[in-house]
Structure formats: structure tokens, C-alpha cells
Amino acid sequence: xxxxxxxxxxxxxxxLFVIILSLALCFACGFLAMFKSIxxxxxxLFVIILxxxxxxIVVPLFFSLSRYSVSRNELICKTGVFIYKKQFMKLSxxxxxxxxxxxxxxxxxxNFLIVNSLGSRMVFxxxxxxxxxxxxxxxxKALRKEAAEEK
Amino acid sequence: xxxxxxxRRFREFLRHRQHPxxxxxxxxxxxxxxxxxxxxxxxxLKFDIRSWLVTNWVDILAIVAIFAFAVLRxxxxxxxxxxxxxxxxxxxxxxxxxxxxxxxxxTVCVHQSxxxxxxxxxxxxxxxxxxxxxxxxxxxxxxxxRAEHILxxxxxxNTQAVKYTVESKxxxxxxxxxxxxxxxxxxxxxxxxxxEASRIVDRKIEITLLNTAAGEISxxxxxxPRFIVIAAxxxxxxxxxxxxxxxxxxxxxxxxxxxGRLTVRSGIWTLRHDVMKRDNIYYYDVTRSLxxxxxxxCTINVYCTGYGKSRxxxxxxxxxxxxxxxxxxxxxxxxxxxxxxAMLTTGKREIWxxxxxxxxxxxxxxxxxxxxxxxFPRWVSEVNIIAFxxxxxxxxxxxxxxxxxxxTGIGFDENCCVLDYCKLYGFHRVVxxxxxxxxxxxxxxxxxxxxxxxxxxxxxxxxxxxRHIVKHLPVDAAMxxxxxxxxxx
Numbered sequence: 001x002x003x004x005x006x007x008x009x010x011x012x013x014x015x016l017f018v019i020i021l022s023l024a025l026c027f028a029c030g031f032l033a034m035f036k037s038i039x040x041x042x043x044x045l046f047v048i049i050l051x052x053x054x055x056x057i058v059v060p061l062f063f064s065l066s067r068y069s070v071s072r073n074e075l076i077c078k079t080g081v082f083i084y085k086k087q088f089m090k091l092s093x094x095x096x097x098x099x100x101x102x103x104x105x106x107x108x109x110x111n112f113l114i115v116n117s118l119g120s121r122m123v124f125x126x127x128x129x130x131x132x133x134x135x136x137x138x139x140x141k142a143l144r145k146e147a148a149e150e151k
Numbered sequence: 152x153x154x155x156x157x158x159r160r161f162r163e164f165l166r167h168r169q170h171p172x173x174x175x176x177x178x179x180x181x182x183x184x185x186x187x188x189x190x191x192x193x194x195x196l197k198f199d200i201r202s203w204l205v206t207n208w209v210d211i212l213a214i215v216a217i218f219a220f221a222v223l224r225x226x227x228x229x230x231x232x233x234x235x236x237x238x239x240x241x242x243x244x245x246x247x248x249x250x251x252x253x254x255x256x257x258t259v260c261v262h263q264s265x266x267x268x269x270x271x272x273x274x275x276x277x278x279x280x281x282x283x284x285x286x287x288x289x290x291x292x293x294x295x296x297r298a299e300h301i302l303x304x305x306x307x308x309n310t311q312a313v314k315y316t317v318e319s320k321x322x323x324x325x326x327x328x329x330x331x332x333x334x335x336x337x338x339x340x341x342x343x344x345x346x347e348a349s350r351i352v353d354r355k356i357e358i359t360l361l362n363t364a365a366g367e368i369s370x371x372x373x374x375x376p377r378f379i380v381i382a383a384x385x386x387x388x389x390x391x392x393x394x395x396x397x398x399x400x401x402x403x404x405x406x407x408x409x410x411g412r413l414t415v416r417s418g419i420w421t422l423r424h425d426v427m428k429r430d431n432i433y434y435y436d437v438t439r440s441l442x443x444x445x446x447x448x449c450t451i452n453v454y455c456t457g458y459g460k461s462r463x464x465x466x467x468x469x470x471x472x473x474x475x476x477x478x479x480x481x482x483x484x485x486x487x488x489x490x491x492x493a494m495l496t497t498g499k500r501e502i503w504x505x506x507x508x509x510x511x512x513x514x515x516x517x518x519x520x521x522x523x524x525x526x527f528p529r530w531v532s533e534v535n536i537i538a539f540x541x542x543x544x545x546x547x548x549x550x551x552x553x554x555x556x557x558x559t560g561i562g563f564d565e566n567c568c569v570l571d572y573c574k575l576y577g578f579h580r581v582v583x584x585x586x587x588x589x590x591x592x593x594x595x596x597x598x599x600x601x602x603x604x605x606x607x608x609x610x611x612x613x614x615x616x617x618r619h620i621v622k623h624l625p626v627d628a629a630m631x632x633x634x635x636x637x638x639x640x
Binding site for chain 2: 080082083084085086087088089090093117118119120121122
């Protein structure tokens with residue numbers, strides 16, 4: 001059984017994205033607060049608190065708790081922050097998979113793998129590019145083998 | 152001789168085309184917006200065709216173009232049938248072809264609306280397990296006899312197997328319509344009618360209709376605010392409409408098991424004849440509300456690709472049946488499904504876990520009422536009424552969840568898996584064939600993790616993504632059951 005973790009690069013990318021987004025929002029709120037209404041100061045305060053919570057609790061928890069395992073018989077996905085979810089899918093019920101590799105994903109770690117079966121799906125988030133390739137080739141072989149056995 | 156040959160060719164052409172009534176379906180709805188003023192002009196001009204043509208030639212040309220385009224679509228869409236497969240051609244010049252073999256068909260339905268009945272037409276729906284298209288694989292409007300012939304061909308109705316039929320009583324059908332009529336669906340139907348009418352006539356009709364009705368009722372109930380009267384009107388009217396729609400849909404309901412197929416017939420307004428492959432039924436669901444649970448009645452739904460696909464339809468095989476008759480009905484209609492008993496259940500110890508969230512929501516109502524009164528001090532009486540109305544479903548939900556604590560569980564046997572759970576106000580007993588389970592998940596909130604509880608989520612092969620969640624089970628026991636049945640590591 002191979003176990004994979006979300007990529008650390010993806011964590012840095014998310015940190016950068018959240019910080020840039022919240023800074024942009026704060027600037028916009030500050031600009032509006034000077035000319036329009038005091039309510040924008042409250043909005044700005046809310047944005048700052050939310051960003052702080054996301055950066056200190058949600059993102060680190062998600063990356064430390066998430067684990068993906070692939071074995072000969074099944075796929076296991078453990079993920080979640082407020083609700084922890086362990087998912088099990090038999091390899092025999094996998095019908096297709098979609099690997100999403102974004103541009104510059106070698107540096108950002110923004111790679112995803114969606115495994116589809118009839119009526120359900122399993123999503124592996126923020127894998128490194130090599131992990132996505134490894135899991136994809138494993139699933140590809142498994143699907144080909146199953147198709148050959150059916151024939 | 153030549154005439155005879157041409158006639159035969161024309162007949163052959165028609166044999167592979169849909170019923171001509173479909174041309175009206177292909178015309179744009181905006182055609183009616185043009186047609187009504189045109190007729191008005193014709194009447195105003197006292198049927199002086201020449202001046203009518205001179206003044207309205209652009210509109211007439213537009214209508215002719217719309218109609219011609221509809222005819223072209225009708226001509227381009229044709230189908231071919233042999234003993235084992237069917238090919239439907241669509242798109243320009245029939246270039247796009249959908250071919251399906253009868254072996255892969257899961258459900259085949261013939262529905263005839265009252266409008267279609269006037270012209271002897273019916274709609275044939277054919278569905279397979281191919282998940283490439285979310286809508287019906289093939290839908291054709293055909294002459295009724297032809298549609299029934301294709302249905303018989305696909306479902307192989309001539310087999311010598313014994314037929315077992317379950318018919319529901321009229322009293323049961325009334326009760327079913329009563330239990331399953333919701334204001335929401337009624338309002339959706341009503342809104343749909345008003346929307347379609349307003350597109351053709353005017354939007355004012357919608358406002359006038361509601362205001363007139365509210366005004367009439369307000370004469371007798373002057374003390375009640377106008378918007379409360381309108382809300383009550385919408386709720387009662389919506390429910391009544393939904394009740395009538397349900398009654399017409401499930402009247403004369405009968406199910407027949409014949410070989411490997413289940414045949415369902417129902418309806419008076421729209422006649423429905425649905426045939427599904429029994430092997431392709433993913434699971435069945437014995438559903439009941441709290442009232443139904445108290446009266447010991449339930450309804451049995453089955454989930455198979457194509458059956459009850461439309462949003463307003465319930466995929467039922469027994470609209471209403473008593474708890475005593477469930478076993479008998481299932482053994483007649485679904486003999487391949489075993490009925491395992493729940494191995495792991497919840498009880499007294501889990502009551503607080505079940506009612507916790509509804510109680511918190513209920514306690515929020517007075518808090519929200521105080522905030523609303525603070526913001527809108529002039530509207531105290533209205534806010535009080537709304538607070539009272541919104542607390543009723545909360546109290547009902549608390550009662551439902553109290554019952555849910557004693558009717559939640561999970562169990563397995565060699566062939567099937569049983570899940571007893573409560574989702575919002577409905578109680579479900581779902582029996583799934585084990586080979587149809589595709590994904591299992593264990594869900595834990597922080598509180599559940601601390602106390603050693605979890606929820607089990609099971610997904611099955613299905614047309615749509617559908618989850619069954621059994622809540623508040625002891626995590627160790629749940630994991631051990633899943634492990635022994637090969638569903639978790």
C-alpha cells in the first residue's frame with residue numbers, strides 16, 4: 001500500500017493566494033471606509049480575522065490530516081477539517097479517472113485526481129506532479145487489466 | 152403504378168419518422184407571441200386577407216420560417232429498428248446517430264399525455280446505464296401503437312414466464328396523494344403555469360390573480376395582514392394543486408413482475424407504461440414520514456436508471472402499503488433482494504445526539520424574533536406570527552429525531568445491506584445489493600471523535616450522485632462491521 005500526502009508546495013501556494021486576496025480586500029475596504037461609511041472598517045476587521053483563522057487553523061489542519069492510500073484492492077482517502085472523512089473505494093468499482101495538472105504545477109503543487117465510479121467519486125486534492133503521475137499510471141494499468149479480464 | 156410506388160415510399164418515410172404532432176413541439180414558443188397578435192389583427196380587419204398580408208408580412212414570414220425550421224428538424228430526425236437494436240438519427244441531415252442494443256436497455260417507458268391522446272401519439276423513452284448523457288438516451292414522439300410495439304420488442308413481453316401483479320387500492324392512492332403532496336411542488340406547478348401564461352399574455356395576470364384572491368379573502372379576515380393571507384393562499388393552493396397532480400399521476404397504479412422485468416402502469420391525465428430490467432435495480436427504499444410511521448403505512452421506491460427520471464416523479468412500485476403487506480409485496484416483486492436485519496442500531500443513549508441540532512435551531516427562533524423586533528419595531532405582530540410559524544417545523548423535527556434515535560441502524564447479509572436512517576423529516580429503510588456499493592465513508596465531527604461515534608456514508612451505483620448517511624453509530628463497532636464485510640480497511 002502506497003500512502004501519499006498533499007504537497008507542501010500547494011500549502012505555500014494557498015498561503016500566498018489567501019494573503020494576496022485578503023490584502024486586496026483590506027485595501028478596497030480601507031479605500032471605501034475613508035470616503036463612504038464606517039461599516040467598511042467592520043468588514044475589514046472581519047476579513048482580517050477570517051484570514052487569520054484560515055491561515056492558522058484551516059490550512060495547516062487540512063494538510064496535516066489529509067492522507068491518500070492506494071493498494072491493489074482499494075483506494076483510501078482521509079481528509080477534512082471540521083468533519084473528518086475516511087473514504088474507501090474498491091478498485092473494481094473504479095470506472096474512470098481524471099488527472100488535473102495545472103500549468104507550473106511543479107512549483108505550485110496544484111494537481112488533482114478525480115476517481116469516478118458509477119454514482120460516486122473520490123477527489124485527491126493538492127498532490128505533487130510525480131504523485132499524480134504515479135497514481136494515474138497505477139489506475140490506468142488496473143483499468144486495462146480489468147477490461148482484459150472481462151473480455 | 153407509379154402513384155402506388157410513391158405512396159409506398161411515403162409510408163416508409165413516415166414509418167421511420169416521429170408523429171407529425173412533434174412538429175408543434177419543435178416550433179419555438181415565441182411563435183405563439185407572434186401568432187396571437189396576428190389573429191387579433193385578422194379579426195380587427197374583418198378577415199380582409201389582402202390588407203392583413205400587406206400590414207403583417209414580416210410577422211407572417213417569421214412564423215413561416217419558424218414552422219419550416221420545425222418541419223426540417225422533424226424530417227432530419229429518424230430512426231431504424233431491427234430485432235436486437237435501435238438507431239436514432241438526429242442533428243442536421245441525421246448525421247448524429249445514437250445506437251443502442253436492446254440488451255443494454257434498463258428502462259423503456261411509453262407516456263401519453265391527454266393532448267397526445269387527441270392525436271393518437273405517445274412519447275417513448277429509452278434509457279441505458281451509459282452515464283455519458285444525464286438525460287434520456289432516446290426520446291421519440293411516435294404513434295401510440297408503434298411506441299407500444301417497440302416497448303414490447305425491447306422488453307420481450309412475449310416470454311412465457313408467469314406474471315405476478317400487485318395493484319394498489321383507490322383508498323391507498325388517495326392516502327398516498329395526501330401524504331406526498333407538498334406545497335413546494337404545488338407552487339412550482341402553479342409558478343410554471345403562470346410563467347407560461349405570462350409569456351404568452353402578460354405578466355400582469357400573475358399579480359392580478361394573487362391580489363384578487365387575497366383581496367377576496369381579506370374581506371372575511373380583515374384583522375390578518377395582507378401578506379400573511381397571500382402566503383397562506385400560496386401554501387394551501389400549492390398543496391391542493393400538488394395533491395391533485397399526485398392523484399392523477401398515481402391513479403390506477405399496478406406493478407407486474409414478468410420474467411426479468413418489472414412493468415408499472417399508472418395515471419389518468421397522462422397514461423404511463425414503464426418497463427424496467429430487474430437486474431438493473433440498484434436498491435429499494437421503504438420510505439415513510441412520521442405520520443405514516445404512526446399509522447404503520449409506507450411507500451416502496453426503487454432506483455433504476457430511467458425510472459422516475461423526471462424531477463416531479465416518484466420512482467415508486469407501491470405508492471402506499473401497510474407494514475404488514477411490505478414483506479408480501481417485496482417477495483412478489485423483488486424476490487432477488489434479501490431482507491437482512493440491522494446488526495448495529497442506536498437507542499436511548501443516542502437520543503441527545505439526534506435532537507441536539509433541532510433543539511439548537513428551535514432555541515434560535517426567539518433570539519431571531521428579538522433581533523427582528525429590535526430592527527422592525529412597527530412589525531411586532533407580523534414578526535410574532537412568523538416566529539410562531541417557523542417554530543412549528545422545529546418542534547416537529549425534534550419529535551421526528553426522537554423517533555429516529557430508535558430507528559437507525561445498519562446490517563449486512565450475504566447478498567444485501569440494509570440501512571435504516573432518517574433524513575430531515577423522512578424515515579428510510581434502504582436495501583442495497585452488496586455488489587452495487589461503490590464507496591463507503593466514515594464521517595466524524597470533533598464532538599463525535601471525542602465520544603467515539605461516527606456517521607457511515609454509503610454510495611451505490613446510481614444514475615445520480617446519491618448518498619445514504621446513517622448517523623451516530625459507535626465508531627469501533629461500525630468499523631468492525633464494515634471490515635468483516637470487506638468494505639473498509
